Amino acid sequence: MTTADVLDHEPAGPDPVRPFAAYPTAALMAIATRPDVVFTRGRGSWIWDSEGRRYLDFVQGWAVNTLGHAPAAVATALHAQAQCLLQAGPGFYSDRAAELAARLAALSGLDRCFIANSGAEANEGAIKLARKFGQAHRGGAFEIVTFANAFHGRSLATMSASGKPGFERLFEPKVAGFPKARLNDLDSVAACVGSRTVAVMVEPIQGEAGVIEASDGFLRGLRRFCDERGLLLVLDEVQTGIGRTGSMWAHTRSGIRPDILTLGKGLGGGVPIGAVLARESACCFEPGDQGGTYNGNALVCAAALAVLDVVAAPGFLAAVESRSARLRAGLDRVAARLGLPPSDGRGLLLAIDLPHHRVAQDVADAARSRAGHDGVVPGLLVNPVRRKRLRLMPALDVGEAEVDEGLAILGSLLTRGA
Numbered sequence: 001m002t003t004a005d006v007l008d009h010e011p012a013g014p015d016p017v018r019p020f021a022a023y024p025t026a027a028l029m030a031i032a033t034r035p036d037v038v039f040t041r042g043r044g045s046w047i048w049d050s051e052g053r054r055y056l057d058f059v060q061g062w063a064v065n066t067l068g069h070a071p072a073a074v075a076t077a078l079h080a081q082a083q084c085l086l087q088a089g090p091g092f093y094s095d096r097a098a099e100l101a102a103r104l105a106a107l108s109g110l111d112r113c114f115i116a117n118s119g120a121e122a123n124e125g126a127i128k129l130a131r132k133f134g135q136a137h138r139g140g141a142f143e144i145v146t147f148a149n150a151f152h153g154r155s156l157a158t159m160s161a162s163g164k165p166g167f168e169r170l171f172e173p174k175v176a177g178f179p180k181a182r183l184n185d186l187d188s189v190a191a192c193v194g195s196r197t198v199a200v201m202v203e204p205i206q207g208e209a210g211v212i213e214a215s216d217g218f219l220r221g222l223r224r225f226c227d228e229r230g231l232l233l234v235l236d237e238v239q240t241g242i243g244r245t246g247s248m249w250a251h252t253r254s255g256i257r258p259d260i261l262t263l264g265k266g267l268g269g270g271v272p273i274g275a276v277l278a279r280e281s282a283c284c285f286e287p288g289d290q291g292g293t294y295n296g297n298a299l300v301c302a303a304a305l306a307v308l309d310v311v312a313a314p315g316f317l318a319a320v321e322s323r324s325a326r327l328r329a330g331l332d333r334v335a336a337r338l339g340l341p342p343s344d345g346r347g348l349l350l351a352i353d354l355p356h357h358r359v360a361q362d363v364a365d366a367a368r369s370r371a372g373h374d375g376v377v378p379g380l381l382v383n384p385v386r387r388k389r390l391r392l393m394p395a396l397d398v399g400e401a402e403v404d405e406g407l408a409i410l411g412s413l414l415t416r417g418a
């Protein structure tokens with residue numbers, strides 16, 4: 001959409017202009033340092049705040065809005081499903097849950113699916129499945145090798161599995177059994193493996209760490225290593241799955257297949273969902289081992305099916321790659337002008353380093369707060385993923401004009417005073 005189109009298509013808000021201070025934001029627990037902005041509506045790559053300012057959104061709910069804000073495909077599916085069946089309960093089959101499981105199995109080449117409510121819950125399920133496998137087949141082995149700087153979620157077990165600096169001291173004691181290896185270092189994995197090891201769990205691209213790729217060679221080596229040692233390979237594709245990196249799964253490019261695959265974020269296109277997929281030989285849950293009241297909720301499954309219809313349609317992922325190429329080329333031009341290395345990442349999960357005198361949080365704040373109250377001059381939402389690194393995760397159907405507009409804003413912010 002061009003700026004003129006956007007202004008024409010601004011969705012009506014419940015309160016078109018209401019100042020930030022009028023909202024009871026203090027009623028929310030302070031789990032993040034949030035800016036003084038209340039978002040009220042969005043469409044595609046654009047989001048509006050309660051004071052009428054608009055923003056080009058390259059965060060998209062933290063890489064969850066696969067098709068941008070309020071996409072018609074998801075809205076229509078939710079509307080139809082809401083009038084039909086919300087939830088039958090985890091002790092029963094529903095048509096949508098069965099369809100989604102079969103769809104994900106077919107797309108991934110894996111056999112069975114457990115549908116969860118978030119990425120953390122999906123990973124928690126994968127950890128439990130691996131531990132059950134260890135009990136059933138590996139003499140009680142329970143350790144899962146994970147990686148420095150990994151991020152697997154915020155439940156106690158997934159925080160313990162994570163290697164995020166800053167997590168070490170939180171909520172002690174940790175859940176035991178997650179020795180840490182170094183990404184792209186097979187020897188460091190081997191050094192963590194012993195008789196109690198049952199699995200290795202890795203993100204194909206470490207998103208929260210700042211968009212750090214596991215190399216194809218490393219992933220292939222890990223697959224071989226796990227096969228030789230009888231270990232399960234668990235891939236956390238919560239952030240990288242569902243087309244985010246330009247292919248349906250990030251691991252496709254290395255030609256490997258995991259034993260267990262976890263999904264979240266982009267699968268729901270903005271509604272909360274997660275999934276664990278596994279090959280038949282690893283599917284050792286028995287009735288009573290795993291569950292959750294909302295799991296397989298028909299409403300959210302309908303949204304995920306609508307997202308998959310779009311992402312798996314012929315040509316969609318090729319278009320993601322061409323948008324990615326355009327965004328990357330622009331980012332790399334800015335980086336070259338500043339004497340910085342080119343961008344990292346794949347598809348529409350990209351990151352760039354900042355010049356030594358710039359701090360990512362300040363750049364993100366400046367990009368956001370340039371938005372004018374007239375709604376004409378837009379702000380830009382980007383993620384300061386590390387102190388000196390910005391992450392971009394726009395909608396997979398972001399327009400070329402929007403890519404160019406985002407690049408122009410970023411370019412002028414970064415090269416100013418450089």
Ligand SMILES: *Cc1c(COP(=O)(O)O)cnc(C)c1O
Nearest residue numbers: 118119120151152153238239264
């Ligand atoms: C976001 C994320 C999670 C956690 O997902 P939630 O839905 O926030 O629980 C797990 N793993 C990775 C790789 C993620 O990016």
